[in-house]
Amino acid sequence: MEAIKNAFDFSDLPKTELSLAAAVLVFLLGFPALPHSSFGMSTMIQFLAFSLYGMGWNLIGGYGGQVDLGKAQYVGIGAYTTAVMMIRWNVPFWFSMPLGMAFAVGWSFIIGYPLFRLKGHYFAIATIATSLVLKDLFEVWDFVGGARGLELPIKGDFPNWLYLQFREDYYYYYILLAMFLVGLIYVNGFRHSRLGYQLRAIKDNEHVARSLGIDVHWSKIKAYAMATAFVAAVGSFHACYNYNIEPEDVMSLDLSVLIAMMAMLGGAGSIWGPIIGAAILVPMKNYLGSWLGGQAGFAGMDLALYGLIIMVIAAAQPRGVYGIVEAVRARRR
Amino acid sequence: MEDIAIQITKSLVSGLLMGLVFALVALGLTVIFGVMDIVNFAHGEFLMVGMYTTLLTSPLLGIDPVLTLPLAGITGAILGVMCYFGLIRFLIKGPMIAQLFGTFGLMIFLRNLALLFMGSEPRVIHEGWLVGKSFIVGPGVVLESTKLAVAVLSLVSFAVVWWLINRTKVGKALTATSLDAEGARYMGISTEKMNALAWAVGGASVGIAGGLLVNFWPVEPGVGLLFTMIAFATVALGGFGSVRGALVAGILIGMIVNLPPVWDAMMRLVHVSGLDIHSFKYTMVYAIYFLIMVLRPQGLFGWKQ
Numbered sequence: 117m118e119a120i121k122n123a124f125d126f127s128d129l130p131k132t133e134l135s136l137a138a139a140v141l142v143f144l145l146g147f148p149a150l151p152h153s154s155f156g157m158s159t160m161i162q163f164l165a166f167s168l169y170g171m172g173w174n175l176i177g178g179y180g181g182q183v184d185l186g187k188a189q190y191v192g193i194g195a196y197t198t199a200v201m202m203i204r205w206n207v208p209f210w211f212s213m214p215l216g217m218a219f220a221v222g223w224s225f226i227i228g229y230p231l232f233r234l235k236g237h238y239f240a241i242a243t244i245a246t247s248l249v250l251k252d253l254f255e256v257w258d259f260v261g262g263a264r265g266l267e268l269p270i271k272g273d274f275p276n277w278l279y280l281q282f283r284e285d286y287y288y289y290y291i292l293l294a295m296f297l298v299g300l301i302y303v304n305g306f307r308h309s310r311l312g313y314q315l316r317a318i319k320d321n322e323h324v325a326r327s328l329g330i331d332v333h334w335s336k337i338k339a340y341a342m343a344t345a346f347v348a349a350v351g352s353f354h355a356c357y358n359y360n361i362e363p364e365d366v367m368s369l370d371l372s373v374l375i376a377m378m379a380m381l382g383g384a385g386s387i388w389g390p391i392i393g394a395a396i397l398v399p400m401k402n403y404l405g406s407w408l409g410g411q412a413g414f415a416g417m418d419l420a421l422y423g424l425i426i427m428v429i430a431a432a433q434p435r436g437v438y439g440i441v442e443a444v445r446a447r448r449r
Numbered sequence: 450m451e452d453i454a455i456q457i458t459k460s461l462v463s464g465l466l467m468g469l470v471f472a473l474v475a476l477g478l479t480v481i482f483g484v485m486d487i488v489n490f491a492h493g494e495f496l497m498v499g500m501y502t503t504l505l506t507s508p509l510l511g512i513d514p515v516l517t518l519p520l521a522g523i524t525g526a527i528l529g530v531m532c533y534f535g536l537i538r539f540l541i542k543g544p545m546i547a548q549l550f551g552t553f554g555l556m557i558f559l560r561n562l563a564l565l566f567m568g569s570e571p572r573v574i575h576e577g578w579l580v581g582k583s584f585i586v587g588p589g590v591v592l593e594s595t596k597l598a599v600a601v602l603s604l605v606s607f608a609v610v611w612w613l614i615n616r617t618k619v620g621k622a623l624t625a626t627s628l629d630a631e632g633a634r635y636m637g638i639s640t641e642k643m644n645a646l647a648w649a650v651g652g653a654s655v656g657i658a659g660g661l662l663v664n665f666w667p668v669e670p671g672v673g674l675l676f677t678m679i680a681f682a683t684v685a686l687g688g689f690g691s692v693r694g695a696l697v698a699g700i701l702i703g704m705i706v707n708l709p710p711v712w713d714a715m716m717r718l719v720h721v722s723g724l725d726i727h728s729f730k731y732t733m734v735y736a737i738y739f740l741i742m743v744l745r746p747q748g749l750f751g752w753k754q
Contacts, residue, residue, distance in 0.1 A: 183546050230743040236545055237488045241681050242742045245735040248678065252732035369674070373553055380550055416564030416670070423558030427551055431539035434547030 123305030130445075133388065144293060148286035155406070157285045161357065163398045164292045165350050170378040170390025171299050172346025176339045177376060178384035179312060181319030182232070186243030187375045189250045190344045192367035193220040194351025196254070199266045199361055202279060209280040213352040220348035221341045228337045235322075244369060251367040265362025268355065280356035288357050295353065299346060303387055306342070315339050319385070347375070381429055383438025392437050400425075456714035459590050460707040466596040468703020473603035473658040474676050475683035475695045476610060477525075477651030483690030484627045484647035487541060490552040491532070492680055493673025494559035495652055499525050499659020500668040501563065504572060514577040515598070518660045525656020529648035537648070538641075556673065563670040571667035595665040602661060606654050607696050613650070614692065623647065627690065675731065682738035688748030697749060705737065706730045 126134060147160060169187065177184050197216030201207035227246050234242050255263040275282045282288060306312045314335045317325040326332050355361050365371075374397075382393025404418035433439050478492050489495075499521040507514040532555060540551040582594040614620040625633040626643040634640050659668075666672070683702050687694025709730055741748065 177546070181546075183549055185549070230739075234742055234746060237486075237549075238685075238742055238746055240549055241488065241685070242739055244678070245682075245739045245742075249732055249735045249739065252729065252735070256729070377550060377553075380546055384546065414565070415569070416561035418561075420558050420561035420565060423554045423556070423561060426554030427536055427558060430543070430547045430551035430554060431536055434540075434543030 119305055119309060122308040123301045125308065126304060129387070137388070144296075148289055154285065155402070157289065159399055159402045161285065161289055161292060162402070163394050164289070164296050165354065166375070166378050166394040166398050167391045168292075168296055168299050168350045169347055169375040170382070170394055171303050172343040172350075173375050174303070174379045174384060174390050175306060175315075175343040175346070176336070177343075178379055178386070178389060179306070179319065180315040180336060180339050181385075182336060182340075183236075183240040183376065184243050184340070184343070185240050185369070185372050185376055186245075186247035187343070187347050188367045188369065188372040189247040190220040190224065190347040191351035191354065191371060192250065192254065192361075192363065193223060194348030195355035195361045195366045196260050196266070197348075198352040198355045199268055200260055202268060203266060208278040209352065209356055210278070213349055216352045217345045217348045220344045220351075224341050224344040225337065228340045232333055232336045232340070244372070247367065247372055248369065251363045254363045254367060261362075263363060265360065265365070268359045270359070280353070288353075292350075292353060295349065300387075300391075307387060311335060311338060311342075316385075377426060381426070381436050383436035383441075386438045389436060389438045396437065453711075453714040453718055455590070457711055460711045461704065462590055462592065463596070464704035464707035465700060466592075466600045466703070467706060468700035469600035469603040470596070470658065470662065470699075471679055471683055471702050472696045472699025473599065473606055474655060474662075475680040475687070475699055476603075476606060476692065477529075477653075477655035477658075478680045479684045479687065479690055479692060479695045480610065480654070481647050481651040482684065483692075484623055485537075485541065485630075485644050486627075487537065487548050488552065488681075489555075489651075490549070490677060491555040491559055491673075492655060493675070493677035494556050494563075495525055495528060495655045495673075496659040496662070496676050497563060497668060497670065497673045498528055498559065499656035500663040500666075500672065501567060501659075502656065503660035503663050504574060504668060507574065507577070514574050514660070514664060518602075518657055521660030522653040522657040525652035525654070525659070526649040527652070528656070529650075529652025530645050532652075533645050533648040537644075556677075560670050560673060567670065569669060571669040573667040574664050577664065593665065595661070598664075599658070599661040602657065603699075606657065607692065610650065610654065611692055619646065679731070679734060682734050682741075684748075685738050686741050686748055688750040691748065691750040694748055694750030702734055702737075705733055708733070 144164075148157070152160075169191070173184060173187055176182050194213070194216040197219055198209060198212040201212040201215070202209070231239060231242055231246070254260055260266065271279045271281055275284075275287055280288075280291070314325070314330045317328065317330060318332055318335060322332055351366060354366065358365075378393035378397055379390040380393065381397060382391065382395075383389030401418070401422060404421060408414045408418040408421075429436065433443075435442070474492075474496055477495070478489060481487065481489055502521040502524045503514050503517045506517045506520050510517070536551055536555060540548045543551075578594075584592045584594070584597075612620075614623060622633070622638045623643050623646065625636065625638055626640045630640050633643070679702060683695055683698045685698075686701060687696070687698030707730075
């Protein structure tokens with residue numbers, strides 16, 4: 117009961133932030149009614165998906181301070197579970213998504229146990245290695261389609277709620293928005309939960325946290341599993357939304373880093389951080405890409421700019437955009 | 450039986466040569482990590498810059514690719530120093546997460562700059578002193594002159610860096626900086642200069658590696674990631690910051706990558722059409738990296754924890 121009350125308790129956040137968040141929520145709810153291009157719609161869906169990825173990453177990377185660069189493997193597990201089950205056994209999305217989450221969480225326990233014996237750089241690079249190993253295995257595993265990936269069959273009978281197949285994008289949008297809100301409320305509860313406080317203690321000083329009686333290793337593994345569940349759920353959704361998945365697309369290192377970068381750019385360890393990060397990076401990447409990438413002789417220009425911006429942010433304000441907001445607020449006091 | 454003996458010799462030889470290439474690539478990474486505790490994700494992109502330098506300057510100046518190696522080394526060193534003063538100096542003040550993303554941003558930046566200016570098609574050097582020549586040293590065992598040259602140069606570079614670190618005053622200052630930067634500053638060592646020097650040495654060694662590698666490995670903007678990951682694995686296996694470790698680990702990894710032909714020969718011997726492990730050769734490297742990190746985080750010769 118306490119946990120549920122905590123999850124809906126936003127009262128410790130500043131008033132300005134809450135009113136801004138409410139305005140954004142109204143905009144998100146009303147967006148499909150506004151005039152928009154289909155490109156704008158798919159950008160919004162990507163924004164919601166990456167916000168959710170980032171929220172998941174934030175649990176372990178932001179609150180726990182463990183830089184995880186292997187989240188894509190869980191996107192892959194979620195997406196492949198849904199795709200394989202739909203193709204082979206006609207299993208509906210609503211059943212395969214929780215199963216995908218369960219698989220991902222199981223796998224996260226298996227590799228999380230040895231992984232969290234490492235710290236800092238060593239941990240970050242080891243997460244990349246595990247993700248790449250899994251990707252390489254999927255690329256040669258015929259059962260899941262190998263390197264060519266899988267194509268989801270079109271079931272027809274639109275709108276098909278069971279298999280999450282729709283003609284219009286706004287169905288996907290609202291489903292993802294619902295997941296987004298559930299995720300946001302979960303993260304809010306997590307902030308006030310026992311595990312949330314334990315993780316922040318671990319981030320500040322592991323030795324002190326241990327001496328206070330926190331089981332550091334187990335806390336990290338638990339938070340890692342939570343983060344994994346988030347990412348796998350969106351992975352399942354991605355499979356249905358895209359109709360087509362391949363290892364290079366859902367399990368690549370680029371995706372892992374993008375996920376972490378969203379949260380880091382917005383402000384790791386704050387509830388709004390991943391959302392701010394996704395709101396900046398996703399449109400920027402999409403529109404820069406379609407604007408510059410489309411012109412002949414400018415291939416690569418968009419991503420080069422993107423890299424430059426990441427470098428500047430990392431050098432100037434390592435706590436991200438939310439860090440800037442907090443710095444301004446502190447100065448005003 | 451003879452078949453398998455030849456195959457093993459072949460794999461050992463090419464593994465040794467390839468391993469020395471990997472070791473040379475990893476050398477720069479381990480020097481930088483040893484001195485300043487920062488992981489450079491853009492390391493493979495430095496290699497790419499070295500490769501393009503040789504590829505472009507050789508026809509431009511009308512000299513053989515081998516003679517452009519000093520140029521590749523200098524370009525790498527300049528790039529390293531520029532990155533240090535332009536980016537890394539600011540990153541090290543922030544938390545570790547900022548360092549990871551800063552160098553990752555550098556990687557994306559360099560890779561796409563290359564895509565912008567060079568296009569995406571893979572290119573390789575077609576003529577030169579080294580290209581296409583080989584020595585036959587035994588039945589079925591062929592030494593390609595390109596790989597031999599890289600191997601020799603790799604050993605020379607290791608000797609130079611080892612000498613620099615262990616036998617010179619500058620090397621002592623470098624070691625002092627890596628052991629305790631604050632203490633070194635009290636002793637009158639300019640740690641700023643030492644860090645820049647580490648980036649220069651790291652950049653130069655990886656630039657030279659790139660200049661040689663382009664003789665037999667096609668260069669394209671995305672070439673870096675594979676080498677970055679292999680360099681990480683090499684450095685982890687040898688121990689972060691250990692020069693000697695990078696050499697031994699590089700050779701070991703070269704052997705691992707050349708394992709599949711031996712495996713095939715053994716499968717033929719027992720008349721089993723077994724598992725095809727060719728597509729797993731880099732997977733094995735990553736898996737070994739993971740196991741090493743978990744079982745022995747300090748690596749074979751490491752001293753940093």
